[in-house]
Amino acid sequence: MSGTFGKGHHLHLIDGSAFIFRAYHALPPLTRKSDGMPIGAVAGFCNMLHRYVEGNTGPDAPTHVAVIFDKGSHTFRNEMYDLYKANREAMPEDLRPQIPLTRIATEAFNIACKEKEGFEADDIIATLAVQARDRGGRCTIISSDKDLMQLVGDGVEMLDAMKNNRIDREGVFEKFGVYPERVVDVQALAGDSVDNVPGAPGIGIKTAALLINEYGDLHSLLERAEEIKQPKRRQTLIEHAEQIRLSRRLVLLDENTPLDFTLDDLEVRDPDPDRLLGFLAEMEFRTLSRRVAEVLGREAPVIAEPAALPEIAAEADVPFDSTAYEQVSDAAALQRWIDRIYEFGHVAVDTETTGLDEMIAELVGISLAVEPGRACYIPLTHKQSRGDDLFGSDDLAEGQMATEEALRMLTPMLKDPAILKIGQNMKYDGKIFAQLGITMTPIDDTMLMSYAMHAGLHGHGMDTLSERYLGHTPIPIKPLLGSGKSAVTFDKVPLSDAVAYAAEDADITLRLWQKFKPQLHVAQVTRVYETLERPLVPVLAAMERSGVKVDRDTLSRMSNAFAQKMAMLEEEIHTLAGRKFNVGSPKQLGEILFDEMALEGGKKGKTGAYATGADVLEDLATEHELPRKILDWRQISKLKSTYTDALQDHINPDTGRVHTCYSIAGASTGRLASTDPNLQNIPIRTEEGRRIRAAFVAEPGKTLVALDYSQIELRILAHMAEIPALKEAFEQGQDIHAMTASEMFDVPMAEMTPEIRRRAKAINFGVIYGISGFGLARNLRIPRGEAQGFIDRYFERFPSIRTYMNDTKTFAKEHGFVQTLFGRKIHTPEISAKGPRAGFAQRAAINAPIQGTAADIIRRAMVRMPAAIADLPATMLLQVHDELLFEVENGAEEALIEVARDVMESAADPVVKLDVRLVVEAGRGANWAEAH
DNA sequence: GACATCACG
């Protein structure tokens, strides 16, 4: 479409600076390979532009488009107010040189690129949006900057490109409580800490909207300020009237920016392929070049790999070639591989099986690799596939060794202490071999090496690691196995495909190992890997294989009882609601409560649905019967579906026990995670829930013993933050929350009330979690100001906590990670992000050393435990963060408790000398509930 | 597959 911009035209205005900052913070600090120039933000920017262009199809596609940038730091707003944007942090050093490149990138995409000295992008956007509107066209502003919301309406909308979220007049109202034309008034009152717009002190968006809606507009409000009832508010508005008027001028966008181009100059143009691909090649964006070339129907430009140091290049650059892998079909070939393994002294091993549950899965084949590019697959039980046989056949495929023979040949090597077996997630392969009576040792695990070096940076699965550290995307398993109903197990995969896939996994593992092994030392995490990760593998494998006995009858009876109770509640709920609906649907429930029944307090979340969480319903329960019934129903529904029903399905038919799987490298802090089923969240806090815990039982003649660390995180906090009062209280065995309460609220210990203690307890936990006034207020259901008062007082009484928090944040900003007392690193890549994400990252950074140190301590205890209890008729079954559960023959309970408690209490020794001693509490019983 | 909810430490 061409001609003069008008009706039927659609203008897109992209907030270029927003794109840049998003790109910068979304990506790690990438550099151009050939010369090390930082190009992360440019890469992200180009990716975003490319995605944007590709997404512009259909009737909504723009006819005109421009990317608008800020230019110069000094604008007419600084003339009005010299502190405007004064508290903004300086642009990061590695971002500055990238800014001009983003202009060139925009032009390379053949998109108009506009800026004007002395004006902010927002003003240019405002001017263009108003022009477009006046000419009867549409305009979409691609930005999430709330300053731009004043422009929305009459064909002007905003679009958050990341969330694909359109904001119209109603959207603005949701955000500001007023429609676009009054947004500046609200902003003038509320101010903006980011841009350093002063506003009216103590007035936020909520109050501002309230006032504006009551008085119509800012002018009237200030004129009639005397009429405001609240004395403090009245005084604020009268005193700061001038400042508020100034703020309004600051946030009001200039819709008359003089421009040296017109809307018609912004018509959408196709990119010039040579120019665009040339630019991308110059930047050395390999992936994006390929994608763009594909779209343009061109050959992808060849981007030369920079000449690396020759000896490294020789080692690292063996290309992946899935056709070069060997299929081992007979004893002679296998023997050649075994000989080769002895020559090298190490081998990467990977097993292929019929499933992910190692307790049930059967071995299908084994792959081996000794050096990059040199790998094989030994298929064992692949089935012959015949085209005419829909049901599959049990005939073994040709070209496979008998499993027994292969294992007989491999076992000495797998057990040989002189041969290092390398794997990716060796717990899995170790358990598969353990099922066959083979104990693999010694081992190395690339997943755990990555975890020790990169926790917090990214996941540690093979695909992630291969892409990140080898630049190679592994063959995906999906197309081989299929999905959904038609999914097959690996033994049905044709041999040629299986060899390529399976051998590649061993090849990748070996290459990762070569890369990671020397880096452990450089990253100074060798001790973490050697003492907290690697030795835990066989310990966890044994625990998982042991499993825990769960009484099916108890669960089954409870399921039935729950089903009846739920049906009853459901009927009552429908009666109270006046109609039938799906009680399990928060969406329908929200509509019933807040639309149909018109209860107060309905708050919509970002997806536009009412929040109906337990805290909301709890508040409503004082006014109406329905919310309480819903809460009851939800509790039972949760217990039934997640526990009494699901747990039964997890009982292994062979062992009659439940075998969880622990992920060692799941949680960034060093904690374990438990899956399939999760046995770390078995109910305990309610009476009903404890009955589920009681279904976890000991075998006849045995007893369950639970040992748990008492207040381990607070003890670690006392040590790390060096809090004398806290240390002393622990030393004297005092009630720690009561002591805190006594210190804070000046209440003698003898006069402590449960309520005061409860508050102190919440604050103690808050500190561990990186406290905020908002969070504490919500937790204690008290006003935010009061909560802030508590926190201030806490810091006053225990000043070293503030020091610890500040030091931790500073350390994280400087190094990009925080550390536990044992040297575990937890990376905090978002610590220098701006806005809310920084808050998250900071709190996580404060929490991670504490939670992580506790995790390290129990890991150390677990590693030492098997040897310590070897002579006792006892088995370690479960770990729940600060608790270990054992099953022990009757009569040996005391002996076990004595030994295990000692191991746990001294687990930090000798590496870390804690100022606070660790205390372990023990319990025992026929079931897990009793053992507490 | 995203989101809301809720179970645990």
Add this chain to the structure above:
DNA sequence: GACGTACGTGATGTCC
């Protein structure tokens, strides 16, 4: 340039 507000998890159901 600011998406939200206590840390860390996993499982389930609804809804698109």
